[in-house]
Amino acid sequence: MYSDQHLRVSDAEREAVCGRLAEHFAAGRLDQAEFDDRVGRAMSAKTRADLRGLFADLSETGAPAVPELPRGGGGTPGDGPRGPGSPIEFRLDAASGVPTYLQLVHQVEHALRLGYLTLGDQLPKVRDVVASLAINPNTVLKAYKELETKGLTAGRPGQGTFIQATLSQVALPELAGLHKSLLGWLTTADAAGLDEDGIVALFTSALRDFYERRGGTRGRRGAASGEAEGVA
Amino acid sequence: MNVNIIETSGLGKRYGSTWALRECMLAVPAGHVAALVGPNGAGKTTLLNLAVGLAEPTAGAVTVLGGLAAGSPAALDGIAFVAQDTPLYKNLPAADMLHLTRNLNRRFDQPYAKARLGELGIPLNRRAGKLSGGQQAQLALTLALARRPRLLVLDEPVAMLDPLARHDFMALVLTAAADDGVSVLLSSHVLAELERVADYLILLSRGRVQVAGEVDDLIASHRVLTGPAAEADRYTERPLVHARRADAQAHLLVRATADDPVPPRWEAHPVGLEELVMAYLREPGAGALPGPARGRATHPTEVTK
Amino acid sequence: MTALTMPGRPAHDARLRPVPWRRMAWVTWRQHRAALGGVAAFLGAFAVYLWLTGLQMHHAEAAYCHPAGSLGCAINFTGRYGETAIIVSIALQAVPALIGAFAGAPVLARELETGTFRYAWTQSIGRLRWTVGKLVPLAVAVTAVAGAFTVLFAWYNQPWVAAGYVTPFSARVFDLLGVAFAAWTLAAFAIGVLAGMLIRRAVPAIAASLAAYAGLAFATGLWLREHYITPLVTSSTNLPGSAWITNNWYTKDGKLVSQSAIRNILQGYHPAPATRVGPNTSQTILNPVGYLTKHGYTHWISYQPGSRFWPFQWIEGGWLLALSVLLIAATVWLVRRRAA
Numbered sequence: 001m002y003s004d005q006h007l008r009v010s011d012a013e014r015e016a017v018c019g020r021l022a023e024h025f026a027a028g029r030l031d032q033a034e035f036d037d038r039v040g041r042a043m044s045a046k047t048r049a050d051l052r053g054l055f056a057d058l059s060e061t062g063a064p065a066v067p068e069l070p071r072g073g074g075g076t077p078g079d080g081p082r083g084p085g086s087p088i089e090f091r092l093d094a095a096s097g098v099p100t101y102l103q104l105v106h107q108v109e110h111a112l113r114l115g116y117l118t119l120g121d122q123l124p125k126v127r128d129v130v131a132s133l134a135i136n137p138n139t140v141l142k143a144y145k146e147l148e149t150k151g152l153t154a155g156r157p158g159q160g161t162f163i164q165a166t167l168s169q170v171a172l173p174e175l176a177g178l179h180k181s182l183l184g185w186l187t188t189a190d191a192a193g194l195d196e197d198g199i200v201a202l203f204t205s206a207l208r209d210f211y212e213r214r215g216g217t218r219g220r221r222g223a224a225s226g227e228a229e230g231v232a
Numbered sequence: 233m234n235v236n237i238i239e240t241s242g243l244g245k246r247y248g249s250t251w252a253l254r255e256c257m258l259a260v261p262a263g264h265v266a267a268l269v270g271p272n273g274a275g276k277t278t279l280l281n282l283a284v285g286l287a288e289p290t291a292g293a294v295t296v297l298g299g300l301a302a303g304s305p306a307a308l309d310g311i312a313f314v315a316q317d318t319p320l321y322k323n324l325p326a327a328d329m330l331h332l333t334r335n336l337n338r339r340f341d342q343p344y345a346k347a348r349l350g351e352l353g354i355p356l357n358r359r360a361g362k363l364s365g366g367q368q369a370q371l372a373l374t375l376a377l378a379r380r381p382r383l384l385v386l387d388e389p390v391a392m393l394d395p396l397a398r399h400d401f402m403a404l405v406l407t408a409a410a411d412d413g414v415s416v417l418l419s420s421h422v423l424a425e426l427e428r429v430a431d432y433l434i435l436l437s438r439g440r441v442q443v444a445g446e447v448d449d450l451i452a453s454h455r456v457l458t459g460p461a462a463e464a465d466r467y468t469e470r471p472l473v474h475a476r477r478a479d480a481q482a483h484l485l486v487r488a489t490a491d492d493p494v495p496p497r498w499e500a501h502p503v504g505l506e507e508l509v510m511a512y513l514r515e516p517g518a519g520a521l522p523g524p525a526r527g528r529a530t531h532p533t534e535v536t537k
Numbered sequence: 538m539t540a541l542t543m544p545g546r547p548a549h550d551a552r553l554r555p556v557p558w559r560r561m562a563w564v565t566w567r568q569h570r571a572a573l574g575g576v577a578a579f580l581g582a583f584a585v586y587l588w589l590t591g592l593q594m595h596h597a598e599a600a601y602c603h604p605a606g607s608l609g610c611a612i613n614f615t616g617r618y619g620e621t622a623i624i625v626s627i628a629l630q631a632v633p634a635l636i637g638a639f640a641g642a643p644v645l646a647r648e649l650e651t652g653t654f655r656y657a658w659t660q661s662i663g664r665l666r667w668t669v670g671k672l673v674p675l676a677v678a679v680t681a682v683a684g685a686f687t688v689l690f691a692w693y694n695q696p697w698v699a700a701g702y703v704t705p706f707s708a709r710v711f712d713l714l715g716v717a718f719a720a721w722t723l724a725a726f727a728i729g730v731l732a733g734m735l736i737r738r739a740v741p742a743i744a745a746s747l748a749a750y751a752g753l754a755f756a757t758g759l760w761l762r763e764h765y766i767t768p769l770v771t772s773s774t775n776l777p778g779s780a781w782i783t784n785n786w787y788t789k790d791g792k793l794v795s796q797s798a799i800r801n802i803l804q805g806y807h808p809a810p811a812t813r814v815g816p817n818t819s820q821t822i823l824n825p826v827g828y829l830t831k832h833g834y835t836h837w838i839s840y841q842p843g844s845r846f847w848p849f850q851w852i853e854g855g856w857l858l859a860l861s862v863l864l865i866a867a868t869v870w871l872v873r874r875r876a877a
Contacts, residue, residue, distance in 0.1 A: 092428070097504060100428055130410045134402040135428045136265050137410035284659050305553050308661050315655035321568065322651075328567060335560035336660035336667070379661075
């Protein structure tokens with residue numbers, strides 16, 4: 001996975017994006033209101049991730065104005081033209097004890113959270129995942145199906161699997177606040193004598209209890225993922 | 233895809249006075265990558281030889297590709313076999329092996345074979361005996377896949393390969409499964425990589441099928457319960473496969489799903505494929521065979537200690 | 538668990554036409570061209586030698602040996618080339634055995650030994666077509682090459698027959714002439730092939746087929762061959778030089794006289810001194826037959842007349858061919874039956 005999504009954009013880049021938006025407006029893909037809205041968002045964009053989201057439903061021809069680092073998908077034993085490809089590449093932690101398909105699901109969710117993936121991005125083709133990781137194709141299909149069940153992706157026949165929703169974003173200030181309070185709790189736990197593994201175990205157990213109390217299958221799914229991730 | 237790629241009933245094979253395989257009952261559905269595991273001498277190679285027509289059964293029958301007799305011309309046509317130690321004619325260059333395979337088969341995709349060998353960097357005019365072990369395996373596999381089989385059978389294909397060669401080999405196998413829907417049956421005694429690769433498991437032990445079923449079903453239907461050793465002996469709620477105990481603590485591998493209740497003060501964990509296989513290997517009397525689809529009830533033997 | 542979709546597969550051919558024979562012919566050629574080349578080179582080298590020495594012998598015979606038996610013939614023809622010709626004909630006896638063992642035994646033995654049969658017998662062509670498509674062309678090739686070689690040898694041998702030095706029936710040359718050489722080569726090949734299938738290792742199979750061939754060849758030459766047709770019996774002393782004498786014995790008054798009795802009688806036989814003949818003047822001409830005949834014993838000879846050469850050739854060739862077909866059929870049957 002590459003990290004240019006977090007890079008700050010320059011005025012020049014914002015201007016270039018506005019230029020492209022103007023082309024789309026001239027071609028009739030955007031109406032006036034949408035055009036104004038997107039230009040406003042472009043001028044206030046901070047990172048490349050912000051800018052890319054503006055073109056999620058617009059077909060791109062030619063080189064994109066936001067320069068992209070070479071896609072990291074080089075692991076596939078070359079077969080045919082590279083095409084647009086997928087922004088992300090999967091990895092496998094064979095020793096983690098987490099089922100393979102769950103690892104793939106989590107990586108997609110993680111990528112969504114961090115902005116590596118946005119609306120309209122394509123997930124790696126099943127064949128390419130199989131070729132680079134040497135895993136069972138049914139496993140990849142199962143992962144993609146799970147993502148579809150969660151409503152995060154949708155398959156387009158003959159084209160691939162595409163992101164169609166994002167995870168609920170927590171606002172940045174709120175995230176910062178949560179991070180701070182967590183650090184405070186950790187300080188207390190550390191003072192009480194818990195080591196890292198003890199903290200993880202305690203947290204995992206509390207997480208499980210929390211979701212169980214919230215009830216139903218949702219709880220169990222949460223518990224399952226919490227358990228799978230947190231088992232020491 | 234309701235075809236059974238391999239189906240056996242009461243299959244047995246005797247060499248001299250030893251039964252290498254006995255009362256083997258399988259129905260492996262098509263479209264899967266099936267792993268055949270078991271200790272050395274368990275009968276894996278025998279079963280594979282019977283499936284590809286290199287051996288005749290002493291008892292019972294085996295059919296392949298949805299009811300074809302093993303070894304019949306139609307079966308030979310649809311199955312590609314790579315035996316242990318990847319047999320090739322060592323004094324022939326790869327190009328001649330291609331030509332040879334094309335002449336011995338009805339169907340051979342020469343462009344595909346050449347493209348794969350090119351990607352893998354296998355020189356076409358070097359003698360097969362002079363290629364590295366990994367390259368020989370890749371060559372044998374490419375020849376097999378170029379026949380466009382419906383079933384690919386591999387006997388311990390990666391046993392002699394280094395990790396990188398193993399990875400590339402399995403990537404080629406699985407890509408073929410992804411692209412063309414080739415079913416795969418491969419035998420291995422390296423358990424660690426099976427979970428990534430296989431979605432159907434057959435465990436052979438001492439010539440008998442001990443476990444057979446889809447990997448997801450097997451994993452979903454087993455749990456490890458960890459709890460006080462003192463209570464372990466009294467546990468009877470679910471069938472026990474294998475128990476490990478110390479003075480204070482015991483781990484019980486039981487046939488249970490995530491929905492089954494866990495006794496108080498006990499913890500339940502999911503089981504990995506390797507742990508599952510090892511447990512069954514340690515308990516020859518236990519078994520886990522598919523149930524309703526075959527019209528047989530599942531009655532694994534309970535083992536109490 | 539959804540299985541994978543299967544995009545465009547070629548439609549399954551319900552009739553399943555068998556893989557054509559000519560494809561197997563290429564396979565046989567490619568796999569065994571080294572062996573065939575070896576056989577050709579081996580016989581080719583022999584052929585060149587035979588051609589060169591044969592030319593010399595023909596010239597010598599034409600120049601010196603009319604009339605046959607003259608001193609000039611003895612010096613320039615028999616004396617110069619005689620030993621070589623004998624050695625050559627003895628060496629050639631081994632050729633069918635070598636061809637059969639080295640071309641025949643490894644065909645199946647190598648496949649079984651190296652495990653490549655696990656590849657070959659799981660291809661679409663099937664193991665029967667594969668086996669027949671290998672053995673038949675190889676057998677035909679080996680036999681044809683041997684047959685061509687016989688023609689050359691017959692030419693090489695011709696001066697010796699003309700000079701009365703050897704009869705075609707002689708054990709030394711009978712199985713190098715006519716159809717026998719080709720038939721023995723085919724039989725050796727068939728023995729090699731079956732040995733390879735039974736023993737499953739190339740080197741022991743080669744050894745075993747050499748041994749089996751040697752046993753069969755000796756048994757035929759020493760015992761079987763003379764019984765193809767009942768020999769003629771005569772007491773006449775006037776036999777044509779081309780006759781093949783298979784046995785002789787004495788009778789007196791119609792009763793068979795034992796060999797030990799004959800030896801006792803011959804104790805008292807003192808042959809007359811010789812007239813000058815040859816370099817060694819102390820030679821005496823032995824004529825025990827004449828001596829015994831004078832004393833009332835009748836000498837009987839059983840023999841095969843020279844005119845029976847070709848019937849004998851056909852008989853020998855015939856049963857060797859039948860044996861070869863049987864052995865190759867047995868091999869194919871074993872291939873069909875064999876478990877991995």
